[in-house]
Amino acid sequence: MQDKTALVTGATSGIGRVTALELARKGATVIVVGRNESKAREVVSAIQNETGNERVSYLLADLSSVSATKALSEEFHRKFDRLDVLVNNAGAIFMTRGETVDGFENTFALNHLVGYFYLTNLLLDTIVASAPARIVSVSSGAHSFGGMNFDDLQGKEKYSGWRAYGQSKLANLLFTYELARRLEGTGVTANALHPGFVASNFGRTNNSESTLQRIGLRMSQVMAVSEEKGAATSIYLATSPEVEGVTGKYFQNCKPKDSSKASYSQADQARLWQVSEQLLQINATVPPVKSASSTAAPVLETAIA
Numbered sequence: 001m002q003d004k005t006a007l008v009t010g011a012t013s014g015i016g017r018v019t020a021l022e023l024a025r026k027g028a029t030v031i032v033v034g035r036n037e038s039k040a041r042e043v044v045s046a047i048q049n050e051t052g053n054e055r056v057s058y059l060l061a062d063l064s065s066v067s068a069t070k071a072l073s074e075e076f077h078r079k080f081d082r083l084d085v086l087v088n089n090a091g092a093i094f095m096t097r098g099e100t101v102d103g104f105e106n107t108f109a110l111n112h113l114v115g116y117f118y119l120t121n122l123l124l125d126t127i128v129a130s131a132p133a134r135i136v137s138v139s140s141g142a143h144s145f146g147g148m149n150f151d152d153l154q155g156k157e158k159y160s161g162w163r164a165y166g167q168s169k170l171a172n173l174l175f176t177y178e179l180a181r182r183l184e185g186t187g188v189t190a191n192a193l194h195p196g197f198v199a200s201n202f203g204r205t206n207n208s209e210s211t212l213q214r215i216g217l218r219m220s221q222v223m224a225v226s227e228e229k230g231a232a233t234s235i236y237l238a239t240s241p242e243v244e245g246v247t248g249k250y251f252q253n254c255k256p257k258d259s260s261k262a263s264y265s266q267a268d269q270a271r272l273w274q275v276s277e278q279l280l281q282i283n284a285t286v287p288p289v290k291s292a293s294s295t296a297a298p299v300l301e302t303a304i305a
């Protein structure tokens with residue numbers, strides 16, 4: 001990974017922190033994305049100390065905010081000229097419904113619309129220009145809880161934290177499969193994964209759980225795997241020669257696996273892409289697909305109306 005640059009979102013905790021650490025250990029230039037400056041600074045210096053790799057830095061953004069995510073991408077473009085690995089990892093569950101500064105439901109915004117879909121599209125020009133490159137999106141087995149409720153995507157009529165979370169993780173797969181198709185021929189791969197049930201900070205932030213839910217989560221985390229184990233598939237997809245050129249797949253324990261039937265609906269994949277563009281008021285014109293060598297022109301035009 002010596003000549004590679006990798007950006008990991010949600011790298012201030014849990015699976016993302018271990019992913020960033022191991023990418024740095026393998027010699028990559030690593031960009032830790034966090035939302036809390038003191039935490040990000042601490043993680044960067046811990047990774048530098050542990051790996052001896054000085055090429056670790058951080059960028060900050062609330063990845064549920066459109067303007068903050070756009071500002072992060074602008075800062076990235078000012079500071080870096082390549083991106084070989086993007087790990088979309090930042091995510092959370094929100095037990096009570098809330099809205100972001102842009103008026104989107106929190107789970108949908110952070111776990112799909114802004115944190116994964118928008119960020120990826122904003123960085124795609126550099127990713128395609130750096131091909132061969134990889135986009136790795138952390139989904140979850142919870143994606144199989146149900147389907148996409150396109151009539152009430154943001155839980156305005158009926159909200160359940162787990163339902164919203166499951167739907168957002170299904171969105172990660174629909175997005176990955178559509179993205180992989182759109183990127184065919186560019187040398188950029190897009191894959192998704194389930195990290196397992198991991199003893200991280202997941203479910204402990206946002207202060208929205210009831211006492212009962214908190215106790216339930218603590219008890220169930222006794223059965224959870226370590227953050228190191230949880231990060232293994234992200235690291236594998238980001239670095240292993242075994243998955244060179246492999247795209248549009250779902251992995252668990254470093255092995256490909258079938259995802260839910262709903263995730264393979266090409267109609268829903270295309271619909272989610274279109275709805276996401278409409279909600280963001282952008283025109284994320286990935287493709288017409290070009291080969292990596294012919295991508296002199298940007299593949300993405302984003303214009304927030």
Ligand SMILES: NC(=O)c1ccc[n+]([C@@H]2O[C@H](COP(=O)([O-])OP(=O)(O)OC[C@H]3O[C@@H](n4cnc5c(N)ncnc54)[C@H](OP(=O)(O)O)[C@@H]3O)[C@@H](O)[C@H]2O)c1
Nearest residue numbers: 010012013014015035062063090091140197198200201202
């Ligand atoms: N843990 C599991 O059992 C499990 C299972 C399946 C899938 N996953 C998925 O794995 C991914 C990582 O979760 P984790 O278990 O490592 O949880 P975690 O320890 O809570 O880490 C989540 C990361 O996301 C960041 N984040 C949260 N909200 C953010 C926001 N608005 N803007 C920017 N960053 C934000 C957090 O920042 P702070 O450090 O500032 O809080 C943290 O770095 C998530 O996508 C989750 O859905 C986890």
